Amino acid sequence: MSAAQIRLVQEKDIPSILEIYRPYVLETAISFEYEVPSIEDFNRRVRITARDYPYLVYLLDEKIIGYAYAHKQMERAAYQWNAELSVYVDQSYVRRGIGKALYGCLLEILSIQHVQNVYGIVRTPNPNSEKLHESFGFRKLGVFHQTGYKFGCWHDVAWFEKSIGTHDPCPQPFLSIQRIDPQAILEIMDRYSHAHAKNG
DSSP states (O other), X not given: OOOEEEEEOOGGGHHHHHHHHHHHHHSOSSSOXXXXXOHHHHHHHHHHXXXXXXXXXXXXXXXXEEEEEEEESXXXXXXXXXXXEEEEEOTTSTTSSHHHHXXXXXXXXXXXXXXXXXXXXXXXXXXXXHHHXXXXXXXXXXXXXXXXXXXXXXXXXXXXXXXXXXXXXSOOOOOOGGGSOHHHHHHHHHHHHHHHHXXX
16 A cells, blocks of 8 residues: 655755646646746745645655645735635646645644635636535635636636634634644644545
């Protein structure tokens, strides 16, 4: 049986996850970037995001084949209880439940960070991503029509939303991942790693 593991990103992972991202930039409109980021720029992006939010990698037999992360949805203080999610899987391993395992893990970690609402932004049509969000109970908020131009045509983008909190009248402030018990995070990652390895 193949050994699967979900863990927090490490600096040594940057080249591998950039290579996963590369074809999404160069060959698809899933990413709206035109050029692949430099390793230095990508490293900076990961470092800034991972400072406060979960940034996960999925390894199969010690090879990184997917990654996912959450980040701030809006800048203003009142939006601190929201997070936007992103997931990318090596194109040789799509439709194997890897994105679903990463998303489930992200959502559980975010809930202990006191996040209340999570959002996914999907270039449509994108059946795989749309089904992923629907499987977790996200609801489609709406579509921005012809909002991104890439590869000679205009693309629609759909916003998906899911509530993962109780929306108390006096919510506890957002907690950086640095303030979460590392053992609690490890247990969540291990649970999703083992569940997917068993079912995958």
